[in-house]
Amino acid sequence: MTIGLASEISWRLPGWPVKLLTSFSQAERGSCYDMLAAVEQTERRDLRVRYFRHAMDESRHAGLFLKRAREMGGMNRTQAVVADAGYLTDNGIVGGQTLIERMGERDFLAFVYVAESDAVEQFNVYLERELPDDDTAAMLQRILKDERFHVSYSRAALDHYRKDGGEVAVTRAMRDVRWNRIKEGWLRFSVNMGHFVGNIWLTLMYVFMIGPFRLFARIEDGGWQSTRPAVGDRLQAARSQG
Amino acid sequence: MSKPTTILGISALYHDAAAALLRDGELVAAVQEERFTRIKQDPSLPVRSVKWVLEEAGIGIQDVDWLVFYEKPLRKFERILSTAVATFPRSWKAFPRYMQAWLGDKLWLRNNLAETFGVEPDRILFSEHHLSHAASAFLVSPHTEAAILTIDGVGEMATTGLWRGISEPPFIEPVAEVRFPHSLGMLYSAITAYLGFAVNEGEYKVMGMAAFGEPKHREKIDELLKLDPGGGFSLNMDYFSYHWHPTESYTEKLVALLGPPRFPGEIFAFRDAPGDYPPEYIERCHHYADVAASLQQAVEDAMLHLVRHAHETIGGDALCMAGGVALNSVANSRVAAEGPFEHIWIQPAAGDSGGALGAALWAWHCVLGNPRLEPMSRPGLGRAWSRAEVREYLDDLELEYEDLGTAENGADRAAAELAAGGVIGWFEGRFEWGPRALGHRSILADPRTAEMKETVNARIKFREAFRPFAPAVTEEAVDDWFELAPAARDPARYMMVAVPVKEEKKALIPATIHVDGTARVQMVRESDNPLFHRLIKRLGEATGVPVVLNTSFNLKGEPIVASPVDALATLMRCELDALYIEGFRVVRSRRLSGEQPLLEEV
Numbered sequence: 001m002t003i004g005l006a007s008e009i010s011w012r013l014p015g016w017p018v019k020l021l022t023s024f025s026q027a028e029r030g031s032c033y034d035m036l037a038a039v040e041q042t043e044r045r046d047l048r049v050r051y052f053r054h055a056m057d058e059s060r061h062a063g064l065f066l067k068r069a070r071e072m073g074g075m076n077r078t079q080a081v082v083a084d085a086g087y088l089t090d091n092g093i094v095g096g097q098t099l100i101e102r103m104g105e106r107d108f109l110a111f112v113y114v115a116e117s118d119a120v121e122q123f124n125v126y127l128e129r130e131l132p133d134d135d136t137a138a139m140l141q142r143i144l145k146d147e148r149f150h151v152s153y154s155r156a157a158l159d160h161y162r163k164d165g166g167e168v169a170v171t172r173a174m175r176d177v178r179w180n181r182i183k184e185g186w187l188r189f190s191v192n193m194g195h196f197v198g199n200i201w202l203t204l205m206y207v208f209m210i211g212p213f214r215l216f217a218r219i220e221d222g223g224w225q226s227t228r229p230a231v232g233d234r235l236q237a238a239r240s241q242g
Numbered sequence: 243m244s245k246p247t248t249i250l251g252i253s254a255l256y257h258d259a260a261a262a263l264l265r266d267g268e269l270v271a272a273v274q275e276e277r278f279t280r281i282k283q284d285p286s287l288p289v290r291s292v293k294w295v296l297e298e299a300g301i302g303i304q305d306v307d308w309l310v311f312y313e314k315p316l317r318k319f320e321r322i323l324s325t326a327v328a329t330f331p332r333s334w335k336a337f338p339r340y341m342q343a344w345l346g347d348k349l350w351l352r353n354n355l356a357e358t359f360g361v362e363p364d365r366i367l368f369s370e371h372h373l374s375h376a377a378s379a380f381l382v383s384p385h386t387e388a389a390i391l392t393i394d395g396v397g398e399m400a401t402t403g404l405w406r407g408i409s410e411p412p413f414i415e416p417v418a419e420v421r422f423p424h425s426l427g428m429l430y431s432a433i434t435a436y437l438g439f440a441v442n443e444g445e446y447k448v449m450g451m452a453a454f455g456e457p458k459h460r461e462k463i464d465e466l467l468k469l470d471p472g473g474g475f476s477l478n479m480d481y482f483s484y485h486w487h488p489t490e491s492y493t494e495k496l497v498a499l500l501g502p503p504r505f506p507g508e509i510f511a512f513r514d515a516p517g518d519y520p521p522e523y524i525e526r527c528h529h530y531a532d533v534a535a536s537l538q539q540a541v542e543d544a545m546l547h548l549v550r551h552a553h554e555t556i557g558g559d560a561l562c563m564a565g566g567v568a569l570n571s572v573a574n575s576r577v578a579a580e581g582p583f584e585h586i587w588i589q590p591a592a593g594d595s596g597g598a599l600g601a602a603l604w605a606w607h608c609v610l611g612n613p614r615l616e617p618m619s620r621p622g623l624g625r626a627w628s629r630a631e632v633r634e635y636l637d638d639l640e641l642e643y644e645d646l647g648t649a650e651n652g653a654d655r656a657a658a659e660l661a662a663g664g665v666i667g668w669f670e671g672r673f674e675w676g677p678r679a680l681g682h683r684s685i686l687a688d689p690r691t692a693e694m695k696e697t698v699n700a701r702i703k704f705r706e707a708f709r710p711f712a713p714a715v716t717e718e719a720v721d722d723w724f725e726l727a728p729a730a731r732d733p734a735r736y737m738m739v740a741v742p743v744k745e746e747k748k749a750l751i752p753a754t755i756h757v758d759g760t761a762r763v764q765m766v767r768e769s770d771n772p773l774f775h776r777l778i779k780r781l782g783e784a785t786g787v788p789v790v791l792n793t794s795f796n797l798k799g800e801p802i803v804a805s806p807v808d809a810l811a812t813l814m815r816c817e818l819d820a821l822y823i824e825g826f827r828v829v830r831s832r833r834l835s836g837e838q839p840l841l842e843e844v
Contacts, residue, residue: 032811033280039635039807048638049834052807056814056836070507078489080506085440086799088281095358096279096289146836195342202338210327210337217328219485222424222468222476224404224551227416234412238367238609241352242316 004125011131018069021136022079025065030091031115032058037098043105050153054112057146064139071135106161110173113154114181120147247610248305250292251602252355253312253374253594255348257283257442260595261291262623263299264602267615269382271295272623272675274595277804283442287358288598294625309361310605312597313371315351317398319344321422329486336488367609369601371397372565373405375589376414378600379562380407381607382618383587384732389556390414391548394427394565394593395442401425402474402548402565406556411611414604417555423485424476426544427567429467432482432491433537437530438504441491442566449572450709451510452538453758455531462499463540473551475544504530510708531708542573546581553582560585564600568592568738569677571762575739578730586729590621590736591676599675620770621680621736624673625804632806632824639810643828652825653773657780659820660688660790665698667795667821669809670773673802678737679794680764681714681774683802683809685818687753687791688781689713694753694791701817705798712737713754714764714792716778723747723789724763734765751789764792810834 010016035055039048066083069075075083092099100108123140126132132140161170230237251262254275262272271294276282278290296303322340326333347354356363369377375392390405400419407414422428430448431441439447466482469475481499484491497503504526511519511527549561561583568574569592578586589596606612636643646652649670656666665687674680685702687694695711715723725742726734733739740762743755754761768775782788795809796802797816803809806823813821813828814835821828832838 036280036807036811039639040805045634045638048635049640050840052639052811053834053836053840055811056834059811059815060836077506081435081438081440084438084507084799085443086282087440087443091279091281093279093281093286096287096293149840198342199338202341203334206326206330206334206337211330213327214330217324217330219325219328219423219479220399220421222420223470223472223474224418224420226418227403229412229415234609234611235367238310238369238605239364240316241314241368242320 004129007122007125007129007131011126015074017132017136018072018074018079021065021069021072022075022083025062025069025083026088028058028062028065029088032056032062033088034092034099037092038100038108041098041100044157047157050157054150054153057150061143061146064143068136068139106158106166106169107173107177109154109157109161110170110177113151113158114174114177116147116150116154118181120144120151123147245305247307247606248299248301249308249310249602249605250295250306250359251310251312251374251598251600251605252288252292253597253601254287255285255351256594257285258593258595259285259288259291260591260598261288261295262599262602263295264606265299267606267612269599269618269623271298271625272591272599273625273673274591274675276801277624277673280801280808282799282801287354289358292359298625303360306361306365308365308367308605309355309359310367310369310601311351311355312369312374312594312601314368314398315348317370319349321396321399325422325485332483333486336486339488367601367605369597369604371597372400372403372419373414373416373604374597374600375564375592376403376405376407376562376600377604377608378591378596379564379568379587379589380405380414381603381614382589382599383407383560383562384617385560385562385585385587386614387558388560388562388585388587389552389558389583390562391552391568392563392565393545393548393567394425395431396422396425396428401427404548404552404555407560407562409614412608413614414608418474420474423479423482426467426475426541427565428482428484428491429477430537430541430567430570432484432496433533435491436496436500436503437534438506438508440506445566446569447706447709448534449538449570450706450756451531452534452572453710453756453760454510454512454708455528455533455535457536457539458532459500459536460539463536465499466496467540467544469544469547473547473554475547500533501529510706512707538570538572541567541570542576545570545573545577549577549581549583559583560587562587562589564589564592564596566593571738571740572760574733575727575730575741575760578733578739579727581729584729586733588733588736588738589676590618590674590678590680590738592738593677596676621674621676621678622672622682622771623675624682626672627806627824629824629826632826635806635810636826636828639831639834641810641828641831641834643826646825646827649773649825650776652822652827653777654780655827656686656822657777657784660686660781661784663688664819665694665702665817667809667813667818667823668774668777669795669803669806669821669823671771673804676736678764679792679802680737681766681771681777681792683795683804684714684774685793685795686777687711688785688787689751689753689789689791690785690787692752698753698791698793703793703798704816710756710762711754711791711793712762712764713751713789714766714774714778715789716775716782717765717767719782719788720763720765723751724761726763726765731765734763735767735770737762737764739763750787754789754791
């Protein structure tokens, strides 16, 4: 219901399909790197080949989404420059730790399973409601095939834990992942709201507190300006941040 | 035996975060964070890099005596604040954004560093941005005395620094600086943005594009950039907005001067290969190339102007350079060929990542007063993977591979494959320090046919057609093939100069010659990188041409590969003929690349 409503809005508003596709492309690229990190850091060497293949799928999907977004036209300058340069705005690294390092293998697999299942559900809603144009729909069909494989191998890998007596732990991991996804969404919203409110206060401060000092400030002149060697205790000076 | 003094240098929070580790002044390791995180120009605190440099040294964070950050954050904050005041009310959009970033994070840097890395706050030192650049260039150079020039976008307040390198502590003395907003780096970046490329990332594309144009707009660029008789320069700030706008770097006045900006990602159409593009589109492309050429020429002239001033002020025969603008290999060549210095040394990681190394060196030599050591002698300061580790990945990923026994055998076989027309990935030893691939993580090809350039661009790198490929040549053969000025020899070891190819040799290496007849050559010294040297030598024996086309081992939009997994992921996503990795030869798997299903998908 929620996915359906959000999908209707995002595919109907002018300019939003391109925004959606470029954000999918970013998410898939980030996911590719998360999976490659998993290839390096997994404790289950039997999963390496699947993680690797998953990463290659995500990389290909990122390219497909971006290509389609470009074909549809209407990308703004910022979106286009980010796409052209290959900047990554969405990735799983937090505090220098990759997703699998932060979560551990079992929870990582639960995350993969939940995220991929959600993606399958989301794409199916798009297709059932005939929201995208034919070319985009055909691309989504291709991607869906891969996503189903990701769902199936991650489910099989989780079953491995279940068979080893980890039924409760796997169920808990799945629940935690779903809950964390909701929590992260809420946190993102809160951070954005905080920035918005902070911007208002800082703008007011700028107008009323910074403005009057304008009379005393000026831009530096060009050309060489002499500098002098520092005097005093070098170590003490080196400790200073200013 | 006393415990060695360990210094960890760090640059971060703007772009190109990096870490470098010194033990008793010896450079143990230096690495840029993007190589590990795969996030291009990753600005975050370099947690993974620090973890690895400590591992490489076989120590823990508790063994680090000093952690040195590459600049003084409060001085930078002061500049941001004073610029916001001076540009009131135009800076109304930038002010809240900058303040949120600073108040939330950057202003409390000492505590952040202490918490993130687990170091006592009183063991944290702060260098200065341009001083770190100066240290990164001079203190690892072979020169005991030199003029030092640092040129980049901006540090705390300075955008350009002139320093005197001396033989006794404190080794580096400040002489003069040009201050923000007057900045050659920001000028180049603003025009880079105008030309539709990402700032801090696309500048080298502008340099590549410039060769396809004529400096027809030089007078217009001279409106923006004025060289003064005192040896410095200033910018006409009416054309720029980077000092008061959070995301835009030029004003409508610049658009009125140069015409509408280029849209990012537009294909560049050449006059001599127009394809299906209409004539007006092709002319527009060449207009942008003319703007790039005009900018490039103006910046080269400005650099020469600064270098001549440095010589007049400081004298001597040696110049050391660092800062992002010192990565401009075409300008460096003119400095070497036309400038007054007989010797030039440029830090290979001349951008902000090099600040990590500079900060550590500054602490060891300038603050603690320790004597100079041997100059930097090799580009491979990053992580290596053993043959056993590589084999484990190859086996686990069920790849087809040949074990060639040793990396030397790998070099010989790779040379033979290149001579037969193959395009290969080359992964050997510790990866490079700095933005250039110097024969540790490279894509290599035979440069003898012009078509090879298109093959590598279209099938493998997927990048803009106007960008050139670089040649790597053995030190023994370099003078037979390239017009290398004596002052350019050291910079050529790190691919920091673009020099003319000898007239009689041009027809023999067309894939590596840019449209202006130059090549950004790497002179490979055997002691710097013995395996890569061997490969080129063997290729020379097979073909008569001891030159190899060498481009970075990455796909468009990605950092250069670091690990075997990165290299294999690149192999699967392009049409390389093979990957040579620590003495193994690997070919692309259709199952792993997604062209054929894995067993369970069937």
